[in-house]
Amino acid sequence: MKVYRKSISVSAAVVASTIFLAASAAAFIVHTNDTLYLSWSGESNVSYKVEHKLEMDGIAWSNASPAIIGTGEMVLHPVTNSVGEPFPKQAFFRLDKNYPDAAGSSIQDMLTPVFYSALTNAPFRAEVNRFAYYAGREQFHHPLENPAGEVPSFSAPGWGEFGATKPVRGDPQSYHPASDLYVSSGETNVQLYAAHSGVISVYRDADKYRHYLAISKDLVDVDGVVVGKLSTLYAHIDLDLDEADGLLMNGQTVAKGDLVSQNLYSGTMGGPHLHFEIRYYRAADTGEEEFYGGPLYSEPSSGPWLYGYWDPQVGYGFAHPGNHGLVF
Numbered sequence: 001m002k003v004y005r006k007s008i009s010v011s012a013a014v015v016a017s018t019i020f021l022a023a024s025a026a027a028f029i030v031h032t033n034d035t036l037y038l039s040w041s042g043e044s045n046v047s048y049k050v051e052h053k054l055e056m057d058g059i060a061w062s063n064a065s066p067a068i069i070g071t072g073e074m075v076l077h078p079v080t081n082s083v084g085e086p087f088p089k090q091a092f093f094r095l096d097k098n099y100p101d102a103a104g105s106s107i108q109d110m111l112t113p114v115f116y117s118a119l120t121n122a123p124f125r126a127e128v129n130r131f132a133y134y135a136g137r138e139q140f141h142h143p144l145e146n147p148a149g150e151v152p153s154f155s156a157p158g159w160g161e162f163g164a165t166k167p168v169r170g171d172p173q174s175y176h177p178a179s180d181l182y183v184s185s186g187e188t189n190v191q192l193y194a195a196h197s198g199v200i201s202v203y204r205d206a207d208k209y210r211h212y213l214a215i216s217k218d219l220v221d222v223d224g225v226v227v228g229k230l231s232t233l234y235a236h237i238d239l240d241l242d243e244a245d246g247l248l249m250n251g252q253t254v255a256k257g258d259l260v261s262q263n264l265y266s267g268t269m270g271g272p273h274l275h276f277e278i279r280y281y282r283a284a285d286t287g288e289e290e291f292y293g294g295p296l297y298s299e300p301s302s303g304p305w306l307y308g309y310w311d312p313q314v315g316y317g318f319a320h321p322g323n324h325g326l327v328f
């Protein structure tokens with residue numbers, strides 16, 4: 001709930017015209033020659049409830065308006081009193097935004113039993129709903145698509161698809177929250193492009209992935225508040241060869257579609273391929289962005305992160321590429 005306060009200067013000379021007083025990026029108090037009202041340009045599919053009070057109303061907030069989806073208006077008060085004097089001088093209003101429930105969205109693969117049981121934990125559920133709303137609007141660039149719009153012939157075998165179970169290090173039921181993309185030619189000189197803008201936040205060797213890099217991006221709401229973060233991870237690559245080629249990406253800022261690697265690792269089991277992973281992170285969590293590299297798939301990483309899904313303790317989850325417009 002965000003509270004806005006606005007001082008209003010109403011004189012006989014200006015009352016006749018319409019005046020917009022910016023109160024936030026999305027909401028305005030407007031007064032015309034006879035009415036003071038609130039007008040907001042809402043985001044699609046987001047519902048808004050508005051409460052208000054004027055200086056003469058004391059401390060009580062008005063009853064909330066009915067929830068309005070998207071853009072709306074709400075009459076606050078006549079702009080003059082019974083004897084024609086302008087008032088009020090100050091108006092306060094608060095907008096309560098409710099994002100669509102993620103359980104009914106195309107992004108529900110990020111959700112977990114913890115989310116579904118969170119009916120009694122409304123703040124957590126609201127936080128995830130808000131995150132899912134902004135995450136779901138991110139459309140990614142295909143990591144194999146070159147600047148000419150060409151994608152080499154590739155395959156994603158069933159056992160390597162997102163969400164498939166895959167035998168990993170003796171655990172036949174290990175979950176594979178990623179997509180494995182095999183370029184049909186089998187060559188290792190394969191150019192990989194940033195799925196989205198961001199910063200190369202991870203660039204390292206790891207037990208499980210061998211060399212990999214990750215691009216991270218904050219998700220920001222309409223008021224400029226960071227609501228979470230997403231990362232894409234590009235694994236089984238050869239950073240030594242990339243660096244020999246002059247491609248030094250560690251810490252670099254990249255734009256969507258920028259080249260980030262051009263060497264798959266030749267020694268990967270099953271043949272050279274890109275292991276492409278999408279992760280979501282809660283804004284509320286702190287700590288190192290660490291990707292797990294322990295002896296088993298389910299081993300916790302170092303730092304506070306645990307392998308798993310989105311819940312208040314774990315803090316991150318995995319995304320299906322289809323959530324971001326990618327079809328593998």
Ligand SMILES: [Zn+2]
Nearest residue numbers: 178179180275
């Ligand atoms: Zn994989």
